[in-house]
Amino acid sequence: MKTEDTRSDIMQAALDLIVEQGFHGAPVAEIAEKAGVAAGTIYRYFVSKDFLITELHRELEEKIVAVVQESYPSERPLRERFLYLIRELLRYFITNPLHFRYMEQYYNSPYGISLHRDRLLGKPGNQDILMDIFEQGIDQQVLKELPKAILFSLSFGSLISLMRDHILGFIVLDEALIKQTTEACWDAIKR
Amino acid sequence: MKTEDTRSDIMQAALDLIVEQGFHGAPVAEIAEKAGVAAGTIYRYFVSKDFLITELHRELEEKIVAVVQESYPSERPLRERFLYLIRELLRYFITNPLHFRYMEQYYNSPYGISLHRDRLLGKPGNQDILMDIFEQGIDQQVLKELPKAILFSLSFGSLISLMRDHILGFIVLDEALIKQTTEACWDAIKR
DNA sequence: GCAAAATGAGTGAATACTCATTCATGGGAG
DNA sequence: CTCCCATGAATGAGTATTCACTCATTTTGC
Numbered sequence A, B: 001m002k003t004e005d006t007r008s009d010i011m012q013a014a015l016d017l018i019v020e021q022g023f024h025g026a027p028v029a030e031i032a033e034k035a036g037v038a039a040g041t042i043y044r045y046f047v048s049k050d051f052l053i054t055e056l057h058r059e060l061e062e063k064i065v066a067v068v069q070e071s072y073p074s075e076r077p078l079r080e081r082f083l084y085l086i087r088e089l090l091r092y093f094i095t096n097p098l099h100f101r102y103m104e105q106y107y108n109s110p111y112g113i114s115l116h117r118d119r120l121l122g123k124p125g126n127q128d129i130l131m132d133i134f135e136q137g138i139d140q141q142v143l144k145e146l147p148k149a150i151l152f153s154l155s156f157g158s159l160i161s162l163m164r165d166h167i168l169g170f171i172v173l174d175e176a177l178i179k180q181t182t183e184a185c186w187d188a189i190k191r
Numbered sequence C: 001g002c003a004a005a006a007t008g009a010g011t012g013a014a015t016a017c018t019c020a021t022t023c024a025t026g027g028g029a030g
Numbered sequence D: 001c002t003c004c005c006a007t008g009a010a011t012g013a014g015t016a017t018t019c020a021c022t023c024a025t026t027t028t029g030c
Helices: A003-021 A028-035 A039-045 A049-069 A078-095 A097-107 A113-120 A126-139 A148-167 A175-189 B003-021 B028-035 B039-045 B049-069 B078-095 B097-107 B113-120 B126-139 B148-167 B175-189
Strands: none
Touching (some): A003 A028, A003 A049, A049 A097, A175 B148, B003 B039, B148 B175
């Protein structure tokens, strides 16, 4: 087996187990077993379990940002760009529910708390795109005149809650509902 | 010391530690030390650490429901009742940030996941009040015609996100902002 | 003086991580 | 083509630590 495969086998096993049982319900030995390697092998690829956990987060985020940025219609009107963003994010997580649940768990743990500030203040990545939308929206008097962090909560807070309910099976978001709900997110921030 | 005090000392210590360090960052020994009792004493009041954790959640929820239901203007118009609910919830958690962070952590863990379904489908408690509002709102064509679970996400998802940001210090919600943002929550679900 | 409450050292189970050893692979010599 | 060997990947039993929980003993308060 190529070493790259081993590495991603380990990550996949960790993702599965952690999503299902939480960080402390996923001992290294079990991750190893699920990945089909010995426990020691994990330490050839990750210096510690903590590192594995943060690395998993980092790579997932990278992938998500890439997907959402791809074919982002940067020349289209504000509303359209905004709807594009949240629709693609919804679609991504609906297709990759484990990724969503992992990210949620990560942010809601000692690991993720320090990251939150960076996100809101706009690190490189899709957050910049979003902050641009908010900024222009306020300038053009299309959006409510509220701090950007609040616009973020008003729109993405809903979205995340929706995704969770869909992924946990409490609701089913079909195409029609996705359209309606993403527009409702827009309604929350439009003037 | 009266035994009731001991019990609540233990709960308070657990709350503080768990909020700060997470469930597995709060060993029984440390909770005991912070509460000013010996480790063994905890087991006179709670059969296990797990029980302490779920009990803490249960009592916090009880308290929150009581506060929000108190002086709920059940005879006033829909919009007013809705705004009352979310404003009071915001106020409660702003006053008791540790309670918010504990609840968040709890729901986002193996403990809380089973509870979520009950909430959305309307257990006794403030959720019933909320579901009534949604039901009537749809009947009276005041609210968007969407599943109640979705209306919940659209309004309370934002709210929770807002609270988190305020409590973690990323934004400051003063009275004016509370008014604006709770109204924005309404905008997300109104027709 | 006794019952209830509190104690905290002790126990066993779980877990992250180590490291001496084994195994697999590919390429070069014959 | 075959054999051999070097290199680095993989192994998994072992270690040190941590933690929830127990219980024989002490303290408290009535």
